[in-house]
Amino acid sequence: MSDSFIPISKPMIGPRERELVLDALDSGWVSSIGKYIDAFEEGFARYCGTRYALAVSNGTTALHLAFETLGLKPGDEVIVPDLTFVATANAVAYTGATPVLADIDPETLCLDPASVRALITPRTRAIVPVHLYGHPADMDALTEIADAHGIAIIEDAAEAHGAEYRGRRVGALGKCGVFSFYGNKVITTGEGGMLTTDDGDFWQRARRLRDHAMSPTRRYFHEERGFNYRITNLQAALGVAQLERIDDFLSRRAEIMDWYRQDIRTSDRVRLNRVKNWAKSAYWMVCLEADGFDTARRDAFMQALKARGIDSRPYFCTMSSMPMYRQAPVPVAARKAQIGLNLPSYYELTRSEVRRIGTEVNDLLKTMDAV
Numbered sequence: 124m125s126d127s128f129i130p131i132s133k134p135m136i137g138p139r140e141r142e143l144v145l146d147a148l149d150s151g152w153v154s155s156i157g158k159y160i161d162a163f164e165e166g167f168a169r170y171c172g173t174r175y176a177l178a179v180s181n182g183t184t185a186l187h188l189a190f191e192t193l194g195l196k197p198g199d200e201v202i203v204p205d206l207t208f209v210a211t212a213n214a215v216a217y218t219g220a221t222p223v224l225a226d227i228d229p230e231t232l233c234l235d236p237a238s239v240r241a242l243i244t245p246r247t248r249a250i251v252p253v254h255l256y257g258h259p260a261d262m263d264a265l266t267e268i269a270d271a272h273g274i275a276i277i278e279d280a281a282e283a284h285g286a287e288y289r290g291r292r293v294g295a296l297g298k299c300g301v302f303s304f305y306g307n308k309v310i311t312t313g314e315g316g317m318l319t320t321d322d323g324d325f326w327q328r329a330r331r332l333r334d335h336a337m338s339p340t341r342r343y344f345h346e347e348r349g350f351n352y353r354i355t356n357l358q359a360a361l362g363v364a365q366l367e368r369i370d371d372f373l374s375r376r377a378e379i380m381d382w383y384r385q386d387i388r389t390s391d392r393v394r395l396n397r398v399k400n401w402a403k404s405a406y407w408m409v410c411l412e413a414d415g416f417d418t419a420r421r422d423a424f425m426q427a428l429k430a431r432g433i434d435s436r437p438y439f440c441t442m443s444s445m446p447m448y449r450q451a452p453v454p455v456a457a458r459k460a461q462i463g464l465n466l467p468s469y470y471e472l473t474r475s476e477v478r479r480i481g482t483e484v485n486d487l488l489k490t491m492d493a494v
């Protein structure tokens with residue numbers, strides 16, 4: 124058994140990635156025009172089951188572009204989960220609109236529809252389900268609320284490429300879906316993002332805003348303020364190669380999750396990812412929660428795990444705990460942020476490494492009296 128350090132995540136870059144990136148480089152099309160951008164957008168739309176996809180510079184700009192395309196402005200409210208990566212709330216705030224923080228379901232870690240319903244006001248313009256750690260949100264319940272009030276759903280699927288809700292891929296379940304291709308994601312382009320939508324007008328407008336909203340008929344004339352949120356052909360070449368292998372990546376993630384389920388001793392006080400019967404998770408992150416933890420004990424556990432050569436990450440901090448969005452704690456989200464952590468999961472992680480992680484986790488939980 125090797126005792127080498129096990130990181131939380133590693134990208135899987137192979138010969139095909141090298142081949143396509145070098146081809147893009149040799150073609151001279153190194154900026155934001157080129158065949159790989161078109162191929163990546165077409166392939167990703169097909170994969171998600173949407174009519175359109177738009178590749179952008181990262182997941183945060185994808186979110187911002189979606190909100191700008193929706194026309195959010197100061198005074199508007201957008202419901203986001205209190206437990207998410209900060210980009211979800213920040214991208215709302217970039218438009219001048221206000222992120223309104225809803226609680227999460229204790230099993231899926233995604234938006235709790237009852238909490239969302241209670242936060243709807245005449246100013247609510249959108250709901251943003253975040254498919255956290257790869258598990259889809261309860262989209263039927265959220266769609267019902269959105270439809271009843273005539274408001275849009277923008278899916279934050281940054282962590283959930285290939286996840287399914289009742290047999291339908293995320294990214295195709297709202298007005299627009301948003302993805303990230305950061306190095307630790309299910310597929311990567313280094314930095315990169317994507318918008319998916321069935322709405323041709325939405326796609327056209329997002330496409331124009333992505334490129335400084337330049338007039339299609341008059342070069343260097345701009346009818347409104349846009350952005351440079353373009354991706355490069357080099358990044359898209361990497362994306363095309365990664366997309367060819369996404370099924371393999373996802374089945375390996377599911378297999379790794381199965382190994383963890385065999386090796387970590389769970390109970391009603393120690394839990395791994397819970398998956399609803401209507402969901403297929405992308406298992407972006409392996410999630411471990413122990414009811415015996417608080418923030419200090421969870422952090423001490425992670426420290427001890429690191430000393431034994433195993434990396435981990437705490438769950439995200441809640442938005443309501445941060446200076447920009449400070450408010451009274453949101454109960455389920457606040458508790459989860461104290462007791463949750465993520466364990467390593469990446470393509471090359473071996474069966475024996477997961478066994479080693481399981482042994483150390485079981486031992487430390489027992490030592491810390493957290494079982």
Ligand SMILES: Cc1ncc(COP(=O)(O)O)c(C=O)c1O
Pocket residue numbers: 181182183184186207208210211253279281282302303304305315316
């Ligand atoms: C839920 C969520 N939304 C948005 C983002 C932003 O993506 P990016 O890091 O590509 O800007 C992330 C990213 O890491 C994320 O986890």
